Amino acid sequence: NKIGLTSIGKFAVREMMRLGMIVDIDHMSDKAVNDIFNIAEEFQYPLISGHNGLREGRYENPDHEINENNRSRQQMTRLTNLGGVFG
Numbered sequence: 001n002k003i004g005l006t007s008i009g010k011f012a013v014r015e016m017m018r019l020g021m022i023v024d025i026d027h028m029s030d031k032a033v034n035d036i037f038n039i040a041e042e043f044q045y046p047l048i049s050g051h052n053g054l055r056e057g058r059y060e061n062p063d064h065e066i067n068e069n070n071r072s073r074q075q076m077t078r079l080t081n082l083g084g085v086f087g
Contacts, residue, residue, distance in 0.1 A: 004031030017045045047084040
């Protein structure tokens with residue numbers, strides 16, 4: 001989780017985008033998600049976060065468990081700016 005995408009991982013993501021594939025950012029570490037956002041923003045390529053939740057709400061509801069798979073406000077802004085999808 002601390003490493004993010006390797007160079008071959010970044011190559012693979014660029015190839016996926018070149019081929020017009022759907023890139024889902026769920027089940028990745030924050031570092032890997034940030035790496036993918038950086039690549040997607042180079043190409044203005046929309047991403048998807050298909051089965052996820054928001055990190056916010058922890059203090060309003062103590063039962064709301066958060067982890068790095070939940071999207072942060074900053075990630076949601078980046079996803080929106082790319083025309084991506086959140087579900």
